[in-house]
Amino acid sequence: MRSVWTLLFLNILGRCWDIWGFPQRCKPGSYFQGQCRTPEEKPKCTDIMLTYCKDMPYSTTMYPNLLEQKSRNEAEQSVEYLLLNVVNSLLNGECSPYILMLGCSIIAPRCENHKILKPCRSTCESVHKACDRMFERIGMAWPYFLDCDRFFVSEEEGCYDPLEGLREEEPEMDNLSIEESSSTIQFMYHSNTQMFNILNKTAQECSHISRTYSIGQSFERKDLLVIEFSSNPGEHELLKPEVKYIGNMHGNEVMGRELLIYLAQYLCTEYLLGNTRIQTLINTTRIHILPSMNPDGFELALSEMNRGSDSNHDEDIIYTGYTAGHYNAQNIDLNRNFPDLTSFVYDQRRLKYFRNDHIHIPDSYWLGKVAPETYAVMKWIRSIPFVLSASFHGGELVVSYPYDLSKHPQNMFSPTPDEQVFRQLARTYAYAHSTMSSQDTDRCGGKYADKEGIVNGAQWYNKIGGMGDFNYLHTNCFEITVELGCDKFPAEDDLSTGWLENKEALLTFLESVHRGIKGIVKDEDGHGIKGATVSIRGNRHFITTAENGDYWRLLTPGTHIVIASAPGYSKVMKRVHLPAHMQKAGRVDFVLKKVPLEPEINELNILHLGSYERFDPYNLLAQYYTRETRQNVEERQEKPWWWPYFTQLGNQNPSWLLRN
Numbered sequence: 001m002r003s004v005w006t007l008l009f010l011n012i013l014g015r016c017w018d019i020w021g022f023p024q025r026c027k028p029g030s031y032f033q034g035q036c037r038t039p040e041e042k043p044k045c046t047d048i049m050l051t052y053c054k055d056m057p058y059s060t061t062m063y064p065n066l067l068e069q070k071s072r073n074e075a076e077q078s079v080e081y082l083l084l085n086v087v088n089s090l091l092n093g094e095c096s097p098y099i100l101m102l103g104c105s106i107i108a109p110r111c112e113n114h115k116i117l118k119p120c121r122s123t124c125e126s127v128h129k130a131c132d133r134m135f136e137r138i139g140m141a142w143p144y145f146l147d148c149d150r151f152f153v154s155e156e157e158g159c160y161d162p163l164e165g166l167r168e169e170e171p172e173m174d175n176l177s178i179e180e181s182s183s184t185i186q187f188m189y190h191s192n193t194q195m196f197n198i199l200n201k202t203a204q205e206c207s208h209i210s211r212t213y214s215i216g217q218s219f220e221r222k223d224l225l226v227i228e229f230s231s232n233p234g235e236h237e238l239l240k241p242e243v244k245y246i247g248n249m250h251g252n253e254v255m256g257r258e259l260l261i262y263l264a265q266y267l268c269t270e271y272l273l274g275n276t277r278i279q280t281l282i283n284t285t286r287i288h289i290l291p292s293m294n295p296d297g298f299e300l301a302l303s304e305m306n307r308g309s310d311s312n313h314d315e316d317i318i319y320t321g322y323t324a325g326h327y328n329a330q331n332i333d334l335n336r337n338f339p340d341l342t343s344f345v346y347d348q349r350r351l352k353y354f355r356n357d358h359i360h361i362p363d364s365y366w367l368g369k370v371a372p373e374t375y376a377v378m379k380w381i382r383s384i385p386f387v388l389s390a391s392f393h394g395g396e397l398v399v400s401y402p403y404d405l406s407k408h409p410q411n412m413f414s415p416t417p418d419e420q421v422f423r424q425l426a427r428t429y430a431y432a433h434s435t436m437s438s439q440d441t442d443r444c445g446g447k448y449a450d451k452e453g454i455v456n457g458a459q460w461y462n463k464i465g466g467m468g469d470f471n472y473l474h475t476n477c478f479e480i481t482v483e484l485g486c487d488k489f490p491a492e493d494d495l496s497t498g499w500l501e502n503k504e505a506l507l508t509f510l511e512s513v514h515r516g517i518k519g520i521v522k523d524e525d526g527h528g529i530k531g532a533t534v535s536i537r538g539n540r541h542f543i544t545t546a547e548n549g550d551y552w553r554l555l556t557p558g559t560h561i562v563i564a565s566a567p568g569y570s571k572v573m574k575r576v577h578l579p580a581h582m583q584k585a586g587r588v589d590f591v592l593k594k595v596p597l598e599p600e601i602n603e604l605n606i607l608h609l610g611s612y613e614r615f616d617p618y619n620l621l622a623q624y625y626t627r628e629t630r631q632n633v634e635e636r637q638e639k640p641w642w643w644p645y646f647t648q649l650g651n652q653n654p655s656w657l658l659r660n
């Protein structure tokens with residue numbers, strides 16, 4: 001960055017030299033004001049004399065130039081010329097010298113026989129194509145004066161190629177600045193910074209189907225960065241289901257984190273290469289990937305691992321490498337830190353009208369220690385109508401599913417009303433994994449071989465405050481927990497094997513969101529009803545509709561009675577039959593008639609729903625986050641770091657450099 005300032009200083013110095021030291025034909029002042037020519041004087045070709053345009057394949061130009069700048073001096077004072085001066089440094093040497101020469105062809109256009117020649121549109125277009133991404137990366141708009149349609153002309157109109165000289169040396173214009181693709185998967189561990197870079201680069205590379213966003217920060221203020229894939233990134237689309245993958249909740253369980261980074265790169269590359277399976281997936285599904293929920297823990301685990309491999313104490317290595325970084329930086333186990341709604345369900349389940357969905361967070365929860373990572377994920381889960389999710393861990397090879405909290409004091413099978421749906425989801429992953437469901441009992445996860453690699457969470461490992469139970473009991477989302485292998489921090493050499501073992505499972509599981517039924521619950525005028533419920537007879541777990549009345553209900557094959565209702569509307573019931581092998585969710589819409597609002601019999605659930613919106617009532621964390629958000633917004637509203645270069649030399653406001 002310093003070199004940019006040096007350049008700028010030299011540039012200013014150069015201007016002083018021009019103004020005071022250059023032998024001028026005109027009286028001082030008149031040249032500067034563009035009054036050097038008498039009105040009757042015909043414009044002529046003149047030597048270029050602009051330092052940054054000295055390497056053009058021609059030597060004469062003419063004023064006014066294509067930007068209507070009347071003199072060399074006016075051109076030199078312009079922001080457009082200043083941009084050419086610093087563009088090489090700004091873009092880190094990328095796209096050099098192409099941008100410079102393209103710019104010079106406008107600021108100092110070729111002059112022959114007292115006429116300006118215009119540069120070729122085709123040259124402009126190929127440079128634009130190759131270099132636009134670099135501009136995007138530094139948050140700068142493509143400069144208006146390099147608008148290919150506006151300032152450049154076709155060959156039929158007699159254009160010339162401003163990169164002519166370069167072409168002789170470097171005929172492969174097509175390879176221009178196509179830097180090494182960020183989509184090349186490298187089977188290595190990525191530091192937090194490397195991970196952020198890869199995710200951002202991938203999203204830029206696939207900007208039409210991807211973006212990154214942060215859901216909040218860890219205790220040590222690292223972003224919890226999500227990469228999203230969708231044909232319309234950033235927006236929920238009617239009837240398009242949303243899925244999420246979360247990795248590295250336990251900082252020392254690292255395989256999932258790496259797999260999710262590779263998955264993001266894979267989705268981007270394959271989409272661009274025209275892989276129809278991936279294109280269909282992304283066009284029909286909104287996918288959110290959070291590779292690391294615990295970047296602080298990961299950092300600690302990584303440093304312990306590196307320290308361990310430098311020492312000779314094998315036992316120490318195993319001990320510290322296995323446990324350090326498991327928790328977040330406050331020493332909180334994030335998978336025990338979610339509100340315990342399951343105990344509430346166990347207490348209330350015998351009540352007649354009890355529903356086990358959208359259970360509110362008890363106020364007492366907020367009096368405990370809530371990790372910022374947990375907080376961020378809870379807000380995220382509540383803000384997007386997720387249908388399906390998987391959280392990736394390590395230490396076993398098995399898929400577990402809710403409930404995670406046992407109904408009994410010890411580990412014991414504790415099914416949800418959706419036991420069959422969860423089994424189906426868990427099997428989807430385990431079967432598509434290369435070894436997880438194998439019958440071999442000697443392998444990692446061998447004790448679940450007879451269960452085909454899936455297990456009820458409470459039966460496996462009883463835990464309170466887990467994320468899976470929270471997803472199920474507080475939102476519409478069904479989440480499974482995937483244990484990726486016995487080694488929590490495997491050797492780097494094992495990462496490519498891990499990818500091969502899991503790749504198909506990762507894709508198949510995403511695709512499995514297109515099962516069961518989906519549709520819209522509308523009123524008689526055709527307007528979607530938000531917050532209507534869709535239930536299955538015999539199942540107390542209701543699903544609620546999203547903003548525009550759309551819903552998704554994962555179901556197993558067979559016949560189901562589906563009931564839609566909303567306060568102030570009549571109930572509507574439909575019988576649906578789902579075949580054994582469904583490729584996509586069946587569409588079942590409902591039209592509800594308005595009826596006089598009757599007093600609800602289900603008082604318990606009114607209580608529930610009434611307080612569902614109550615999130616963070618003591619406002620402690622909200623204040624913390626509001627402050628954070630405000631800072632982020634302010635930062636975003638601030639101009640990019642390069643902005644002062646272009647504004648400090650007077651009252652210019654080159655807002656055309658800003659992307660909107």
Ligand SMILES: [Zn+2]
Binds near residue numbers: 250253393394
């Ligand atoms: Zn874990």
